[in-house]
Amino acid sequence: MEETPAGTPKRPSLARRLRGFARGDEISLIVLGVVVGAAAGFFAAAILRAALFLHEHLYGLTRLSAMDRLASPRQALIPALGGLLVGLSLILARRWRPGRPVDPIEANALRGGEMSLADSAVIVAQTTISNGFGASVGLEAAYTQMGSGFASFLGKRIGVRRADLRTLVGCGAAGAIAAAFSAPLTGAFYAFELVLGAYTPFGLAPVCAAAVAGAVTARLFGAAPELVKIPDPGLSFGAFDAALLLGLAAACALFGVAIMRCATFVEKLFQRTRLPLLLHPVVGGLIVGALAIFSPHVLSSGHEAAFDLFGEDAPERGVLAATILAKAVAAAVSVGSSFRGGLFFASLYLGALCGWLFALVEAVLLPYAPIDGWTSALIGMVSLAVAVVGGPLTMSFLALEATRNLSLSLFVLAASALSSLIVRRTFGYSFATWRLHLRGESIRGAQDVGWMRDLTVGRLMRRDVDCAPVDAPLDAVAALYPLGAAQWIAAIDGDGSYRGLVFLPDVHLRRAEAGGGTPLGALARLPDLTLAPQMNAQAAARLFERAECEALAVLDERRRVVGLLTEGWLLRRYAQALETARRDLAGDPGAREAE
Structure with a gap:
């Protein structure tokens, strides 16, 4: 007090x-x-x-x-x-x-x-x-x-x-x-x-x-919209039906990747035109307006159109494919031309459209075993949203809260997991993390927390690195560095450029076996496998595994030696950071009090 x-x-x-x-x-x-x-x-x-x-x-x-x-x-x-x-x-x-x-x-x-x-x-x-x-x-x-x-x-x-x-x-x-x-x-x-x-x-x-x-x-406040209510299809899916719906999930996953790449393509196209930033969304708005003349469903996010889609009347077959194409183009153009907003509900609406189209095509090709249109629309809606937004459990719970149908939601979870797997293996990003990647960030999701980014080679390396000319005889190097004085020596040429790393015990052993006139460069290791100060710990660990060496030199952009990092020290600090993060995530009282 x-x-x-x-x-x-x-x-x-x-x-x-x-x-x-x-x-x-x-x-x-x-x-x-x-x-x-x-x-x-x-x-x-x-x-x-x-x-x-x-x-x-x-x-x-x-x-x-x-x-x-x-x-x-x-x-x-x-x-x-x-x-x-x-x-x-x-x-x-x-x-x-x-x-x-x-x-x-x-x-x-x-x-x-x-x-x-x-x-x-x-x-x-x-x-x-x-x-x-x-x-x-x-x-x-x-x-x-x-x-x-x-x-x-x-x-x-x-x-x-x-x-x-x-x-x-x-x-x-x-x-x-x-x-x-x-x-x-x-x-x-x-x-x-x-x-x-x-x-x-x-x-x-x-x-x-x-x-x-x-x-x-x-x-x-009267602003919570009712979820789309999907009637209970009352179906028990057989193996063939399940295979068809999982095929729909896979197709929606690839379509989601195409939408994300299309938005990026539009953004780069606007940058190449050298139009002022002021005009980017104006041109994008003109394109969206032109599409709206033919299909007003492209406007806004698509909430109301989605409600109608899950109404009593099935959509008209003639306009369904055109609406999918127009909405996908409008969404990609809107995002790529610098309009602000996301693709959360747009991906839900597009996925539902894809599901309905799938049901209509399947009813023509397999008239004796048609899949309910509402069910395929739900599978398409969730699968495409997982591809674009991410979060398979998020979308599965959205389906559960929309349908109140546990058995159907379990199948939705399988479709969501398949969509997530396909996107992760073929593309690797959700829409949000893809745009971060394009800006030069290295994260793929929220699990890449800040301590990983902060744990860089520049923070972990030793700066007092012993260097010697690459053409120096082993006698001179052994005299300057007796056993125990150092472990690693960086070989450099006349202008200070890095030429490789030398293990000091090898110098004394080779000098005794082959004579002291051998140049230091004959023992240099891995001249092309080096670290950079801005590398994070994960990237450095992968490079150590590739190099199969205990230490690597850290170079600047001019290939000058600025530090040395050993694999043992890197792994020790990495393990400490992992343990700290684990305790932090688990809410360990000791970790909370120590902060």
Whole structure:
């Protein structure tokens, strides 16, 4: 307790009391999770209301993607107008906030959960404009960005631990997704699989509490949409039916990879045109508007069109394939032309379309054993979403909460696992981590946490490396370095360039056997297998395994020796970091107190 100059006790400040509460025990983190989840639900409701307001005042109705045709050809220009606003905001944001915004996955993987609330607000505004003006993107990215951004802001203000901050960011994402789909299980496992990167007993209670709080709050504000209700097909799948549906899952996985690559291709195409950044979303909006003339289902994320798709009437066969192509192109163009938003619900809608098309084609080819269209639509919806978004358990729980059918959801889990396996083996990324990879980041998911990135060769290496000329005779080297004086010597040429690593005991042994006039370079090992200071521990360990050597030299960009790293020291530090991370994830009290 602090004391005033007169000696009377002074009550600690509110910030200090909150810090003490947050660092008290697990109960405090659960309370914070509820607060964060409720805030995420409120933000999701507000963002949805704003987007629907734009839909109603720009297009005359809120069920935008369910329109049969545009009320006027002039409405095809609305996405381009939204693109102009997004382009202006991108330019202003670069001047106001020169740093690149960080999403929840990157924040938890690389930055210990640190996000900027101001950057999150800018992204939310850009996403709302993009979706509200009809770009083929969803609002789920804005929900998670704002929920997680607020969680990070709150956690930093009250001084929670690094591990707790990551958990709070996951709580924000869980509350946001739960609010978006009125599905707490989906929200919780979205956080575990995509944001936190692992399920932990320590994180279970706060994340689940945040998901429930987010869904309840969204319902209180009347903004939690009902999930698509899929009728119970009442089918018992045989082996042949299962094989067909797993084939659909595999096809959707490959289609998802194609969509991600197409979005990247469009983005690079815009960069090659050398158009000003201001015009990128304008051109993208013109393309989306042109597609909307033929199929308004390409507008926005596709929520309303998905509801109609699972209605009583089956979709028309003639337009189904065209709608799939148009929606895929519109989504890729929207993302590639710098509109803000994600592909979460767009991938769900596209997958459902693919499933219906599969059912219609299968009914023609195999009329005696048709698969129910709703069932194939569900399998397609989940499989494509797993390919693009990731998270097989997340999508499986989404199917469970949508259908209330446990037996069907178990088959959905098998399809989700197959889709995830195919994407991981053929592509290796979800959409979010693929875009991080294109920016030069090395992570493949939230499980690649920041300590791995920080554990670099530059931090682990020894800098006091003994060097000798590559043409120096062994007699001179042995005289300069007696046994025990060093273990490894770097051989360098006249301008200081690295020529190989020499084991000092080999120098004395070869000198005794072949004479002291032999040049040092004759004993140099692995001149081309070297390390760089920026390499992380995983990459260095793989190189050691390839080299089959106990030590490797660390070189700069001019091939000058800047350090030396041994495999034994690398593995020891790597094991220490793994143990620290394991204790941190498990909520080990000792690890929490030691921070």
